[in-house]
Amino acid sequence: MATVQERFDAIVVGAGPAGNAAAYTMAKAGLKVLQLERGEYPGSKNVQGAILYADALEKIIPDFREDAPLERHVIEQRIWMMDDSSHTGMHYRSEDFNEEKPNRYTIIRAQFDRWFSSQVREAGGIVLCETTVTELVKDTKGNVIGVLTDRHGGPLLADVVVMAEGVNGLVGQRSGLRDELKPDNVALAVKEMHFLPQEVIESRFNLKGDAGVVIEAMGTITKGMTGTGFLYTNKESVSIGIGCIVSDMSKSGIKPYNLLDSFKSHPSIAPLIAGSEVKEYVAHLIPEGGFRAMPEIYGNGWIVAGDAAHLVNAVHREGSNLAMTSGRLAGETIVWLKRRREPCTSVNLAEYKKRLEDSFVLKDMRKYQKIPALLHGNRQLLDLYPRMMSGIAQTWLRVDGKAKTAKESEIFKSVRKQRGLAGLVADGLRFARAWR
Amino acid sequence: MGTAPTPAAPSRAGMKKELPERFKSYKHVWVFIEYEHGEIHPVSLELLGEGRKLANKLGVELAGVLLGGNRAALQEAAVQVWEHDADLVYICADPVLEHYRNEPYTKVMTDLVNTYQPEIFLLGATVLGRDLAGAVATTLLTGLTADCTELAIDDEGSLAATRPTFGGSLLCTIHTLNFRPQMATIRPRVMAMPPSAPGKKGRIIEHAAGLHEIDIITKVLRFIPDRDSNKAQLAYADIVVAGGMGLRSPENLQLVRALASVLGGEWGGSRPLVQKGWMDADRQIGQTGKTIRPKVYIAAGISGAIQHRVGVEGADTIIAINTDRNAPIFDFAHFAVVGNAIEILPALTDAFRKRLSVNRLAG
Amino acid sequence: MHIVVCIKQVPDSAQIRVHPVTNTIMRQGVPTIINPYDLFALEEALRLRDRLGGTVTVLTMGPPMAEDSLRKALGIGADRGVLLTDRFFAGSDTLATSFALSQAILKIGETWGVPEVVFTGKQTIDGDTAQVGPGIARRLGLQQLTYVSAISEVDLAGKSITVSRRAEGGVQELKTALPALITMLEGSNEVRRGSIGDVLRGARAELVTWNAAAAGITEMGNCGLRGSPTVVKRVFAPKARATKAVPIETRERDAETIAEDIIAQLYATQPALEAELLRTAAGY
Numbered sequence A: 001m002a003t004v005q006e007r008f009d010a011i012v013v014g015a016g017p018a019g020n021a022a023a024y025t026m027a028k029a030g031l032k033v034l035q036l037e038r039g040e041y042p043g044s045k046n047v048q049g050a051i052l053y054a055d056a057l058e059k060i061i062p063d064f065r066e067d068a069p070l071e072r073h074v075i076e077q078r079i080w081m082m083d084d085s086s087h088t089g090m091h092y093r094s095e096d097f098n099e100e101k102p103n104r105y106t107i108i109r110a111q112f113d114r115w116f117s118s119q120v121r122e123a124g125g126i127v128l129c130e131t132t133v134t135e136l137v138k139d140t141k142g143n144v145i146g147v148l149t150d151r152h153g154g155p156l157l158a159d160v161v162v163m164a165e166g167v168n169g170l171v172g173q174r175s176g177l178r179d180e181l182k183p184d185n186v187a188l189a190v191k192e193m194h195f196l197p198q199e200v201i202e203s204r205f206n207l208k209g210d211a212g213v214v215i216e217a218m219g220t221i222t223k224g225m226t227g228t229g230f231l232y233t234n235k236e237s238v239s240i241g242i243g244c245i246v247s248d249m250s251k252s253g254i255k256p257y258n259l260l261d262s263f264k265s266h267p268s269i270a271p272l273i274a275g276s277e278v279k280e281y282v283a284h285l286i287p288e289g290g291f292r293a294m295p296e297i298y299g300n301g302w303i304v305a306g307d308a309a310h311l312v313n314a315v316h317r318e319g320s321n322l323a324m325t326s327g328r329l330a331g332e333t334i335v336w337l338k339r340r341r342e343p344c345t346s347v348n349l350a351e352y353k354k355r356l357e358d359s360f361v362l363k364d365m366r367k368y369q370k371i372p373a374l375l376h377g378n379r380q381l382l383d384l385y386p387r388m389m390s391g392i393a394q395t396w397l398r399v400d401g402k403a404k405t406a407k408e409s410e411i412f413k414s415v416r417k418q419r420g421l422a423g424l425v426a427d428g429l430r431f432a433r434a435w436r
Numbered sequence B: 001m002g003t004a005p006t007p008a009a010p011s012r013a014g015m016k017k018e019l020p021e022r023f024k025s026y027k028h029v030w031v032f033i034e035y036e037h038g039e040i041h042p043v044s045l046e047l048l049g050e051g052r053k054l055a056n057k058l059g060v061e062l063a064g065v066l067l068g069g070n071r072a073a074l075q076e077a078a079v080q081v082w083e084h085d086a087d088l089v090y091i092c093a094d095p096v097l098e099h100y101r102n103e104p105y106t107k108v109m110t111d112l113v114n115t116y117q118p119e120i121f122l123l124g125a126t127v128l129g130r131d132l133a134g135a136v137a138t139t140l141l142t143g144l145t146a147d148c149t150e151l152a153i154d155d156e157g158s159l160a161a162t163r164p165t166f167g168g169s170l171l172c173t174i175h176t177l178n179f180r181p182q183m184a185t186i187r188p189r190v191m192a193m194p195p196s197a198p199g200k201k202g203r204i205i206e207h208a209a210g211l212h213e214i215d216i217i218t219k220v221l222r223f224i225p226d227r228d229s230n231k232a233q234l235a236y237a238d239i240v241v242a243g244g245m246g247l248r249s250p251e252n253l254q255l256v257r258a259l260a261s262v263l264g265g266e267w268g269g270s271r272p273l274v275q276k277g278w279m280d281a282d283r284q285i286g287q288t289g290k291t292i293r294p295k296v297y298i299a300a301g302i303s304g305a306i307q308h309r310v311g312v313e314g315a316d317t318i319i320a321i322n323t324d325r326n327a328p329i330f331d332f333a334h335f336a337v338v339g340n341a342i343e344i345l346p347a348l349t350d351a352f353r354k355r356l357s358v359n360r361l362a363g
Numbered sequence C: 001m002h003i004v005v006c007i008k009q010v011p012d013s014a015q016i017r018v019h020p021v022t023n024t025i026m027r028q029g030v031p032t033i034i035n036p037y038d039l040f041a042l043e044e045a046l047r048l049r050d051r052l053g054g055t056v057t058v059l060t061m062g063p064p065m066a067e068d069s070l071r072k073a074l075g076i077g078a079d080r081g082v083l084l085t086d087r088f089f090a091g092s093d094t095l096a097t098s099f100a101l102s103q104a105i106l107k108i109g110e111t112w113g114v115p116e117v118v119f120t121g122k123q124t125i126d127g128d129t130a131q132v133g134p135g136i137a138r139r140l141g142l143q144q145l146t147y148v149s150a151i152s153e154v155d156l157a158g159k160s161i162t163v164s165r166r167a168e169g170g171v172q173e174l175k176t177a178l179p180a181l182i183t184m185l186e187g188s189n190e191v192r193r194g195s196i197g198d199v200l201r202g203a204r205a206e207l208v209t210w211n212a213a214a215a216g217i218t219e220m221g222n223c224g225l226r227g228s229p230t231v232v233k234r235v236f237a238p239k240a241r242a243t244k245a246v247p248i249e250t251r252e253r254d255a256e257t258i259a260e261d262i263i264a265q266l267y268a269t270q271p272a273l274e275a276e277l278l279r280t281a282a283g284y
């Protein structure tokens, strides 16, 4: 088998949001880019629906709205605190979100990633699917100079390798550039697509046209584990899922699909998906360890972006935007070095980190760096509080002949009994501090 | 490259339904009688039952078409065709037709059609039937609908052929506009076997093939028959027990085999079992496997996906064992056993074994 | 030796869903693949080429995006890809498809040499008719070899080929003249994985794209809807069975009791069954 002789300016591992952003940015600038994806096609491993944050993509492809496969733009956000039979919620819905260039969309990754990848091709990048990168190739000095794949005829050589391989980061791990994932730092999310006719979705969620709703849910649905549930409306389907920190899962022994089943049968959720046809069940990891769990993100001849760099803001459920932004900044850094005819050494690639620091990416990561540990150490936030709020709401709303003053003191007493005043204050303070 | 038959049909009449003058004389329903190694394939008899209904509806005759090498043998076979209610049988005997080969069979069939002009022509969707139908339809430049599950005559007297589409998730009804004959293939066991009327007689029309071996380019060097002992006789078994991914391991397929053997039936399974290499492809039941019509079908650990469903729906009684009470198989099974197949199958085998052997001793 | 392989890009039907209300196909997110049966044809063609030398041209008719399937085929090892695409081909049934493909094959023959063998898959998973292969053979006057499980001999000088073919009740060993059309039986070989060089070449190759005129097709009446004698009148969902399955109680019962219950219910529905089973059992 003949080996491939040519050398690429950059090799990108993975065709998720991060890899596509990096490959597109570099190809568009005229670099010779080779992108490798292990899936049958970009997005094939990502059938689920998700939220797309327009801003991050706009900075890469300004007029993406013209042809990207978008499902619905989000006009309503519901945040639900759930106990076993109720939910207490905040809904924010605004006509302002029906703007000309909406800010958030629901998307189906299988289609979106595919479209994004087609943009990479159009920009001149070469995308090879069904090709898994097995390890990095280093020269005698330990500098990364290319990759090996699971196909005959390697290695493939490049000036720099962008690792955008997603949360597992196996390539980096195998090549000794990063540690194994810690169960405390990743959540396991399971997700299903439920098909429903468009009219049904629109009437159940009170929607018109392309408008959509997002529900984020927490509370007893995670059975005392740190995690959240969610439901997104797509055009003709609803994405529903739930995720918890892996170490919690293994401690509790609860099976992820059981968790999803009980979330789906919750009386507040079940009617929303009644009569639907389930299409796909996927399980996927999310890096939720925050800033403190980030690995090294650059070195001699290599750079890391997206989930592989652990860039996820779990509090705001943002991931793809950090992935795209980090991918773009990685690409821009490499283009910048190329233009200056500088090699992609560790020293030069430090520019990438600097650009990340200047962007919202590392600012947000820093801001929330204490949250994961906080949630993890204080499960009451996700279990007790939803129960308490539901109890309060019920006492307050149920008209049963009791005097309102009696109700007030009942509420107050029950709150004190369940958490204690000191506990309440402490939780509040801890949370405020972590948030700051 | 060889000489292409001139594409006739100078202008397609488009979507408008208006039968050209030259096709107006096309009448009667034909069934291709698949006759090989001295036997008529059961699917041909099934189609005679279906053809009879169409012919009655149209008030026309039903004919079988028999091709083969030996005239006497064909005449004998024709009796069986009459007994399955054909009014007449076209026979073409010629040594060249002894073993099926596409070229001479296509030639003879197109001659027959052009000479005797049937309006409907049905063939079994077997390996042979599909090989022949595609070639004949293209030569005649007419429409052919494959793998039909239902045939009917519409108000205007044309054939409405219904078949699965999009991987079996939907059905569609197809018409052949403006061309004759209207051709369709139907898989074995999709239509019920009609009763036969012993002694019933009909007519024979003999047709000369006018072929010479020397002109036939393809030669049969050898025919290696399948060893019957190893072959699944799934399609025609009265009792079929099948397993799916719910069996969880290839070893548990033994549970299915054991039950089938006690019942004197056949065994099979869903497609993933073939894909995983747990069993041979000829035991696969469903759209891309065998269609079955047993009296009893026991499905253990099979979810009942549409592609599986279309292959078993003709069973008289379907008993489904599945741990998931919402499994789609319960939408078309007759008896729903919500439970673990790995436990229930051996119990069922034992129970049947006891009953069948105890009673045997008593009798 | 020149070999043409016809491949079709099809929706991955495992992932197709039907809209429960309108009974239309929900194409949302349904990926397309090379018709799986065609891969066996492609692999067999590549093996012939590797053994005897020559080139393999893959041909597909479909919308512009069918280009993906050609690139994939090149990535597996094919030498050349031809995309036949024209809005006049829309709505083709098998007769019209075989017309367009056969014309393109004639053009391929004029351009790069007359092929000795044309391959198709056994059938497609969307059309599922197994008619296009025989259709092409008839239109080009090629010897038709369907359901071929092995090619034992190719004699290029003597222009002959010997194959094993799945027939009813057995395997036929056939010898015929070239050029021939072969539809390959599934499972008869294992599709290779192209090398990194192949996939790179596939990704970058210049594909040949022909519209009807470029393929030398002048009789437009034989193409697309106009050239299709069959029309789809109605598409509908299989109807649900009117009666639900009779549940056999399993909760808090042991397997033996369940088994007895199943047998009792079965015999009750099919009174003649018990006697038949006994007869069969006695026959052992």
Ligand SMILES: Cc1cc2nc3c(=O)[nH]c(=O)nc-3n(C[C@H](O)[C@H](O)[C@H](O)COP(=O)(O)OP(=O)(O)OC[C@H]3O[C@@H](n4cnc5c(N)ncnc54)[C@H](O)[C@@H]3O)c2cc1C
Binding pocket: A013, A014, A015, A016, A017, A018, A019, A020, A036, A037, A038, A039, A042, A043, A045, A048, A049, A050, A051, A052, A053, A131, A132, A133, A134, A164, A165, A166, A167, A170, A171, A189, A190, A191, A241, A284, A285, A286, A305, A306, A307, A308, A311, A312, A317, A318, A319, A320, A321, A323
């Ligand atoms: C259930 C769930 C819901 C989510 N919801 C949202 C949301 O609503 N909004 C949001 O912004 N974020 C969301 N996220 C997070 C978001 O999906 C990720 O942050 C984002 O996909 C990261 O992009 P990426 O490109 O880094 O990685 P990925 O999307 O994981 O892409 C990595 C790609 O690399 C490929 N690959 C991996 N290894 C190799 C290899 N060795 N060789 C070749 N290719 C390889 C993979 O096949 C994959 O295509 C969600 C995550 C999950 C799990």
Ligand SMILES: Cc1cc2nc3c(=O)[nH]c(=O)nc-3n(C[C@H](O)[C@H](O)[C@H](O)COP(=O)(O)OP(=O)(O)OC[C@H]3O[C@@H](n4cnc5c(N)ncnc54)[C@H](O)[C@@H]3O)c2cc1C
Binding pocket: B167, B243, B244, B245, B246, B247, B269, B270, B271, B272, B284, B285, B286, B287, B288, B289, B290, B300, B301, B302, B303, B304, B305, B306, B307, B308, B311, B321, B322, B323, B324, B327, B339, B340, B341, B342, C012, C013, C014, C015, C125
């Ligand atoms: C073009 C195409 C053609 C196809 N053709 C066919 C075909 O011809 N035939 C075919 O069968 N499929 C076919 N399929 C595949 C079909 O879509 C399904 O994937 C397949 O039938 C599923 O097989 P299964 O029910 O065995 O497995 P699964 O869908 O995995 O179901 C396993 C079932 O077992 C149950 N179960 C688990 N454990 C137990 C237990 N201990 N006891 C009892 N039940 C248990 C589960 O609840 C589940 O319902 C085709 C698909 C396509 C796309």
Ligand SMILES: Nc1ncnc2c1ncn2[C@@H]1O[C@H](COP(=O)(O)O)[C@@H](O)[C@H]1O
Binding pocket: C006, C007, C008, C009, C035, C037, C038, C059, C060, C061, C062, C094, C097, C101, C119, C120, C121, C122, C123, C124, C125, C127, C128, C129, C130, C131, C132, C133
């Ligand atoms: N549009 C097409 N383009 C190329 N080849 C096709 C096309 N349609 C069918 N074929 C070939 O014909 C075979 C049989 O198709 P079908 O008759 O649709 O089952 C397929 O396996 C393909 O090899």
